[in-house]
Amino acid sequence: MNKPLVTVIIPTYNRAKTIERSINSVLSQSYSNLELIVVDDGSSDNTKSVVENIDDSRVRYIWQNNSGACAARNNGINNARGEYIAFNDSDDTWKPNKLEKQLEVVTKTGADVVFCKLSIPVKNGYKKLQPEGINEGFVNFRKNSVAGIGTQTLLFKKKVLTKFRFDEEIPRFQDLEILINIMNSRNYELYCINESLLDDYKVSRDSISVNSNKLITALEILERKYPDLKNISPALSRDISGYFRFSSKIEIKNKNYFKAVKYEFKAIMYEERKKLLYPWILLRDIVRFLK
Incomplete structure (x- = not known):
């Protein structure tokens, strides 16, 4: 054969x-x-x-x-x-x-x-x-x-x-x-x-660690192409929520608070189980940065 x-x-x-x-x-x-x-x-x-x-x-x-x-x-x-x-x-x-x-x-x-x-x-x-x-x-x-x-x-x-x-x-x-x-x-x-089945993989740090432009662009494309993602795969939706939260924290460090709030609320959209907690998490992160 x-x-x-x-x-x-x-x-x-x-x-x-x-x-x-x-x-x-x-x-x-x-x-x-x-x-x-x-x-x-x-x-x-x-x-x-x-x-x-x-x-x-x-x-x-x-x-x-x-x-x-x-x-x-x-x-x-x-x-x-x-x-x-x-x-x-x-x-x-x-x-x-x-x-x-x-x-x-x-x-x-x-x-x-x-x-x-x-x-x-x-x-x-x-x-x-x-x-x-x-x-x-x-x-x-x-x-x-x-x-x-x-x-x-x-x-x-x-x-x-x-x-x-x-x-x-x-x-x-x-x-x-x-x-x-x-x-x-x-x-x-x-x-x-x-x-x-691969040799050890090393995660490289790139520009995404200091700005969220590529990350956000990618997330917005996924949002546009798969608007029903929360219903299609709730498990993946929770990870998408985490990526938006990561972007929000980057924008807090960069003092872009409007973007930080925007991405935090997008995180809420993808993870409804924590929607009551996210505003407080955002406020906590801002306070921590300002100290």
Whole structure:
């Protein structure tokens, strides 16, 4: 029996220092019937030469003008020949059995999309598996929040990605948005492997830690596209509430109190169980900052 071909897509931009490790972690998979498409999103460093120096016929290099990681992922999907499609990031590495384990789950369960956890070092050698609220098995979209599922953990049946694409306008939560879209269709099953099949993931601090522009833009796009999200997935709605609260706290630190109040009330909208508490929480945060 012929093994199905898996297409792995790595979008990259100026990652010449890390891309080789990411590629090698894919090429050294115990499941070897794969093709690897590296989509270069207009790098200005020597990413192209690093990729082209890798001597493996399974690797394909595609250049595009700088359009963003989601455009690169969609470009890879358009060029994929595999029956299954997986993604890695150009600075992440997989464990050797990732694809093998995920394909075993697909065969056993019939799942359309399979993901594993991310192992995140916290402190003193302790690691947590993210997302924390989902256990092994099929995901109930109403009861389980799909926030925190990383693109690099996902394996799709290609038929899913013939109907859905990554939103190229959203600046954050691209993985979350496509999963909401897929799960909201109610035509596909999502399965969780309750272990990490990637090397430890380090959460980077970026500009979002000092301003909430990208975060808010992404949340507003989700609001517009999925106005009934609170009813579709109450569990995810609570996480969206938390993101708005996080944005509110950033605006308090930046002394943008009007925005802080606006985002706090959006948080209330997504988490009605705490609607009587949020005004007091907002007032407490402002007082703490002013001290």
